[in-house]
Amino acid sequence: MTINDYLKYYIVTLGWSVFPVKPDKTPYVKGGFKSATNDFNEAVKMFSNYSDALIGVATGAISGIEVLDIDVKKQEDGTPKLGEKVIEVLQNDYGSLPETLAQKTPSGGLHLFFKRRENKPMKTKIDLLPGLDVRADGAYVVVASPQKAHYLGKDGNEIEGKYEWLNSINKPKLEFAPDWLIDLTQARDKSSAIEIPQLQSIIKQKYGKDVKVKDYGTYYSTNCYMHDDNHPSMLISKTTGLIRCLACGYESDVKKDFGIEITAIAEEETVDAWKVLSEGRIDVRTAITTEPPDYDFVIPGLQSGDVGLIIAPGGTGKGFLGLGIAISVSNGIPICGGLWETATTPPKPGKVTVLFAEDSKVDITRRIHSIVNFYLSNNIELDIDLLEKNLCIVSLNGYNPKLINGNGEISRSGFYEAIIELASGSRLTILDPYSRFKAAFDENSNALATKAIQAIESIAKKTGSSILITHHASKFYSLNQNADSRDAGRGASALIDAARFQINLTTMTEKEQKKFSNISDRREFLKVSMTKVNYMKPKPEEWLQRNTGGVLIKFEPSSGKQKVSKPTNANERKELNI
Numbered sequence: 357m358t359i360n361d362y363l364k365y366y367i368v369t370l371g372w373s374v375f376p377v378k379p380d381k382t383p384y385v386k387g388g389f390k391s392a393t394n395d396f397n398e399a400v401k402m403f404s405n406y407s408d409a410l411i412g413v414a415t416g417a418i419s420g421i422e423v424l425d426i427d428v429k430k431q432e433d434g435t436p437k438l439g440e441k442v443i444e445v446l447q448n449d450y451g452s453l454p455e456t457l458a459q460k461t462p463s464g465g466l467h468l469f470f471k472r473r474e475n476k477p478m479k480t481k482i483d484l485l486p487g488l489d490v491r492a493d494g495a496y497v498v499v500a501s502p503q504k505a506h507y508l509g510k511d512g513n514e515i516e517g518k519y520e521w522l523n524s525i526n527k528p529k530l531e532f533a534p535d536w537l538i539d540l541t542q543a544r545d546k547s548s549a550i551e552i553p554q555l556q557s558i559i560k561q562k563y564g565k566d567v568k569v570k571d572y573g574t575y576y577s578t579n580c581y582m583h584d585d586n587h588p589s590m591l592i593s594k595t596t597g598l599i600r601c602l603a604c605g606y607e608s609d610v611k612k613d614f615g616i617e618i619t620a621i622a623e624e625e626t627v628d629a630w631k632v633l634s635e636g637r638i639d640v641r642t643a644i645t646t647e648p649p650d651y652d653f654v655i656p657g658l659q660s661g662d663v664g665l666i667i668a669p670g671g672t673g674k675g676f677l678g679l680g681i682a683i684s685v686s687n688g689i690p691i692c693g694g695l696w697e698t699a700t701t702p703p704k705p706g707k708v709t710v711l712f713a714e715d716s717k718v719d720i721t722r723r724i725h726s727i728v729n730f731y732l733s734n735n736i737e738l739d740i741d742l743l744e745k746n747l748c749i750v751s752l753n754g755y756n757p758k759l760i761n762g763n764g765e766i767s768r769s770g771f772y773e774a775i776i777e778l779a780s781g782s783r784l785t786i787l788d789p790y791s792r793f794k795a796a797f798d799e800n801s802n803a804l805a806t807k808a809i810q811a812i813e814s815i816a817k818k819t820g821s822s823i824l825i826t827h828h829a830s831k832f833y834s835l836n837q838n839a840d841s842r843d844a845g846r847g848a849s850a851l852i853d854a855a856r857f858q859i860n861l862t863t864m865t866e867k868e869q870k871k872f873s874n875i876s877d878r879r880e881f882l883k884v885s886m887t888k889v890n891y892m893k894p895k896p897e898e899w900l901q902r903n904t905g906g907v908l909i910k911f912e913p914s915s916g917k918q919k920v921s922k923p924t925n926a927n928e929r930k931e932l933n934i
């Protein structure tokens with residue numbers, strides 16, 4: 357390909373604006389990137405004056421692209437490629453970068469090209485983090501052409517070579533930059549959580565090292581105080597306080613190493629505090645003299661707007677109980693044929709949002725089909741129109757809709773915001789199971805579990821919906837057959853402590869089977885125990901029986917009968933042909 361072939365491709369096919377650049381990467385023309393053109397003939401004329409010109413592309417709005425420049429050169433003292441390591445840390449903390457158009461630079465660096473988002477452009481940041489630059493508005497990059505570049509590298513070494521596309525330039529795949537990367541270019545301007553001289557003097561005192569701390573917005577960088585280091589190899593996260601040396605692998609946190617809290621204070625929503633206090637005041641006389649308002653229970657024990665848990669060993673039927681509750685609330689009918697006296701006082705009907713993160717569309721469709729058919733053929737009242745209107749069920753099909761990342765921050769995946777939008781105005785939202793709605797962090801970490809539950813509580817607050825989360829019972833409790841204990845949930849206790857409501861689902865034990873004379877196969881039966889309620893006396897244990905297709909229906913072991921509510925409109929059913 358000749359230089360003109362390249363120019364044609366960049367300008368005509370990709371719509372980029374170009375200008376000639378000297379082999380040392382400085383512009384040949386006055387004004388530099390400001391003289392860039394997207395007129396092919398003009399460009400050909402411009403480039404014909406310089407036989408050794410490289411092609412410069414103006415980044416940002418003018419070409420609709422933004423470039424992440426990752427420095428992967430090896431440091432002379434053996435310190436590993438810093439830019440590459442920093443990218444590893446970022447992807448670990450925030451999420452992976454998409455596969456997008458990329459080129460190799462003569463020094464071994466990497467340029468990732470992103471499509472510019474009109475409503476959320478990146479900012480140009482040279483030294484965004486150690487080894488990383490972002491070139492967007494008001495900047496340019498050199499792209500592949502027939503000519504060789506010849507320039508002095510950052511370390512003073514001469515570099516000679518070509519820029520080369522790493523993926524087929526004939527089918528360029530330009531993706532948008534992830535939110536977190538765009539945010540990092542903005543955060544770079546934020547003020548620090550702690551003064552740099554203070555940090556440097558603490559390190560000097562504790563570790564006897566003179567280090568240079570630099571503020572990168574979301575992170576500080578410093579020379580590592582654990583090994584002999586001349587580079588900004590250490591990253592200190594301002595949001596979590598995590599300390600990581602990219603060279604020697606040292607990991608710690610500021611509390612441990614410096615005895616201080618570094619976590620930046622999250623920007624809070626401003627509120628009219630006085631208004632909140634005034635509006636929250638209880639009129640004492642009215643409270644005494646009038647009939648108090650009732651609790652608004654979504655299902656017995658779960659108050660509107662609260663977060664609750666369904667704890668069960670794997671394979672017990674949490675999903676079916678969740679669906680049973682969802683169908684009940686969306687229709688205002690008894691739960692699973694009448695759990696907790698809902699045969700006489702069914703839940704108030706309302707919108708229900710259910711997010712199944714582990715089950716496929718086929719599985720969920722089959723379940724809904726089984727439940728509705730079972731209900732209708734057993735005279736359980738059901739209004740299909742209301743069901744369609746009120747019930748929103750989503751299969752995430754093995755996807756991890758992370759609400760928080762491994763640092764306990766709201767994940768940049770976008771699911772937190774999307775779920776708030778979807779569940780807004782719901783009376784009940786079911787998240788199944790808990791483990792999928794967070795990053796894969798240590799399940800025993802109370803700090804991270806607290807962050808996860810706080811994120812879920814804030815969804816409840818923002819949507820006005822109460823939330824039921826399904827969660828696996830721990831192996832210990834399952835094996836010891838006390839999975840009906842309040843502490844049976846797997847992992848950190850923070851989740852259990854924060855929930856205002858909890859039900860445990862357990863299979864019938866042999867001992868329990870012996871209490872009832874009429875049970876032949878105990879595996880068909882599940883015990884539902886209300887292990888935590890805040891606003892009423894817990895309802896007594898109840899039993900569910902598994903029916904065709906896994907449908908759970910209330911069962912009375914004493915009578916040996918399934919409990920179903922009164923018959924309903926048979927004509928309607930005929931019309932629906934069910």
Ligand SMILES: [Zn+2]
Pocket residue numbers: 580581582583585589601602603604605606
């Ligand atoms: Zn180190």
